[in-house]
Amino acid sequence: MTVTKRSVLGLAACVAAGIAAAGLVGPQPARAQAEAPVEVVATTGMIADAARAVGGDLVEVTALMGAGIDPHAYRQTRTDILALANADLVVWNGLYLEAQMEEFLLDLADRGPVVAVAEALPEDRLVAHDDYEGRFDPHVWMDPRLWSGVVEAVRDALVSVAPEHEAAFAANAEAHLADIARLADYADGVLASVPEGSRVLLSAHDAFNYFGRAYGFEVLGIQGISTESEAGLARMEELVDLLVSRDIGAIFVESSVSDRNIRALIEGAAARGHEVVVGGELFSDAMGEPGTYEGTYIGMIDHNATTIARALGGEAPERGMDGRLAAGT
Template sequence: MLRSPGYKLVLLLIILLGNSGYKLYAHSTCKIVATTSIIGDAIENIVGDSAQVIKLMGPGVDPHAYKATPQNIQDLSRADIIFYNGLHLEGKMADILAKFSKRNPVFAASDGIDTVNYLGDFKYVDGLDPHIWFDVLLWKQALLYMSECLQKIDTLSANYYQENTQKYVKQLDELHEKIQKSIQEIPKNQRVLITAHDAFTYFGRAYDIEVKGLQGISTVTDCGLRDITNLVEFIIKRNIKAIFPENSVPNKPLRAVVEGCRKRGHMVTLGQELYSDALGEEDAWQGTYIGMVSTNVQTIVDALK
């Protein structure tokens, strides 16, 4: 089993922390900071109400372009443990996370996934696709890893974390099976998912649906006129009937695609918004990982079948 380069370092850190007698919750409530709402939701399902979980980025926030605020820095400085996605998702926070890793336990969820399952270009630091959560089974690996980190650092709550993790893993397995069945409702020749940026490649590989994004794997890279023209050509050639905006990406470029298709005599619908790099509002069903993914799948199936 191949692990990401940071995996051995993480295990070493856990051992060192354990040997030093470092135990969370011994005297006060643990403060856990998660960079994204998706990471935060995973941690909340592990720790329940026994810890304070702070999410640096709120609903609809683009993590690719996000820069830490003074409040974020304060939260990070007070954290007992920090979790982030990795694979350059939080690219503009890399230096800050590296700084805090010298003081406190800092873990990347992506370190829990076998490197053979990564998508993208290994030749470049920012060439790997960070959107691992759209393959539910991969996300389960990440969740188990984060749970392992918490259990080994916080031995007092390890059994509780393990129980919560096992319950949540069952829900993820059920979600995975539900997605597989739902995608089958779309005729094979109509399974083409076009979105604002390449956030759904893991989803496409896991659930047998072709995906195409107007932008690359990072929203920091702008799309140009040629990108729009090429996508218009693709949509017309494949007779695509719907494309999808995302909750964390401006939809103006996609509207240009719709207009380009219209001028060529092809009507394509700008579908309902998909949740990509961030969850929905916290008090909504889409404010949970399972709710977000379930809503996305239903939106895709309804538009393409």
């Protein structure tokens, strides 16, 4: 499903007011070919990273959501509305990741180039949503090979607004895709070293289904695919039983989700005489801090694969694929 196939019957009053305040009256003019960089606004850090890698010096990219931000709950601010209105291109994940922004973004697509890049992926490669028919798990970046298709969609979106730079975008995309392929090969190796009986990844919410499918891990989330869902007492008791009965010794916190439920599980297992430790912090819905290696897509997945492998009994270099991870990973 793409934004061009979606119709929006109307905006909520607050969104309509925001658009009016931003000066969005009628269709916006197409980008003029110029020496100025292409102004790109991306919702998440992962998509912004792809746009920077593909666009290089020819683009100027703004990410709305930084480190530690939960995209499921994020709502656009007035500053965001202005940035989105003035962009040459807006790229967002789609698949209902940016749930609180979706109506606004779909309406904005009637006024200029706005592309839900994850929705370019074939549906047969997506994980179906457990609770909603016709919807899919949006966390596609957790499988580097699948994410390559999103990078290609970003490339195509950039070409659509700046066709004069098509050759440069294609060359940059090819180089970035080669880096992603090398990352996927690294993850294959270190995660395969985890003993089969230990390949259980339990974290705060169901952000790792694509990871589990790609690398043969059973994935368990305290909350559902969206962090907006709540974990009930029965669910917590079920997970404590699982930790004890299967002798699982490590679970993981997420950088963009509260660790309250994880700590409750550890305490629940301890009350049953079973020790569980935090295996590390994983990047789920957001990357690391800007300017760091972990603040790139390659560094994010390198960190996750390395942390998971080492915590669950596998073999991986402490500093990751190229020795660039922060000490203590």
